[in-house]
Amino acid sequence: MDVAMTSTTQTVCPSCGGPVSEADRFCEACGAELSPSTPSTPALDTDTEPTVEIMTGTSPVGPCQSCGGVIGAEGYCETCGTKAAKVRDHYTEQPSPWVAGVCDRGIRHSRNEDALAIAADPEPGSRALLVVCDGVSSSLDSDVASLAASRAARDVLTAGHAQGLGTESSRSSAMVARLEAAADAANDAVLDNTSPDSPNPASCTFVATILEDGVLVAGNVGDSRAYWFPDEAEAVALTVDDSWAAELIATGISREEAESGPHAHAITRWLGKDAPDHTPRTTTLRVTGPGWILVCSDGLWNYCSEAAPLADLVRQTAAASGGDPMATASALVDWANAQGGQDNITVALARL
Structure with a gap:
């Protein structure tokens, strides 16, 4: 094609x-x-x-x-x-040749509670919207809720193109506001897919990125992540987990120790009926050169957490895949499964 x-x-x-x-x-x-x-x-x-x-x-x-x-x-x-x-065990999305995503059940779980929803303009590097939600395994119907949440968020993000007042700062503020509105829509979708009398209401994480005209905005609730991996500069983690592990790291405990402990994947914020707060923490940066945007669930970063080595993995995988986003995302999912596939795996990529 x-x-x-x-x-x-x-x-x-x-x-x-x-x-x-x-x-x-x-x-x-x-x-x-x-x-x-x-x-x-x-x-x-x-x-x-x-x-x-x-x-x-x-x-x-x-x-x-x-x-x-x-x-x-x-x-x-x-x-x-x-x-x-099952249909949900493994599915892909590719709205444009430069943007693609893969969502996979993994090896150990009986169902896929991750979800992916992406959109993009045809022109490479122009506009891309990536959303990933990871259902909380201990909650009921989290697989349904996570998919509904990711797609509700994507629909909000695609509905407008933020211009602000014409300046970059006002445009960035408008993009942040739209991302927050997307998180609201995602939370509403989780509530709509939760039984009113459920003893353990559905819940999920949320992470999304907006790329528009060289401005990149990312926001998250929970421990799904977004990264920016420029070709010729230092890798950037765009999000900070809402988790016990992240709180331990903030106190000075090593990342390796915090992320391998018994509560490594206990999250402190999420979407859902019993969520304490679902407003995403956001970050904004100007993208000035070629590179990769990665949005993923913990099924991938479990095996390669820090930004620099994960950037190396993405670059090496992309080189072996001819630089194709879909082939690269699929290969990264295969790599995570080869490491054990202990969780559902979602990888969304945009190549600038």
């Missing part, structure tokens, strides 16, 4: 959960007729509002990837008995 074209997005059949593309009129798995408005992830310059489908993760992808047989109601192939993959 010509790199100047927006990549064809892929979604799922509403009847069987099988993968389909925008060009398909019928599902190849079950033969169901597809609506012309089958949801997809559009580039930012489209004239229509993006449509969001919520993948609960309960529907298996069919047919059987091992033998082509029918997947039964219990999620196993009726011919060979192989357990079917």
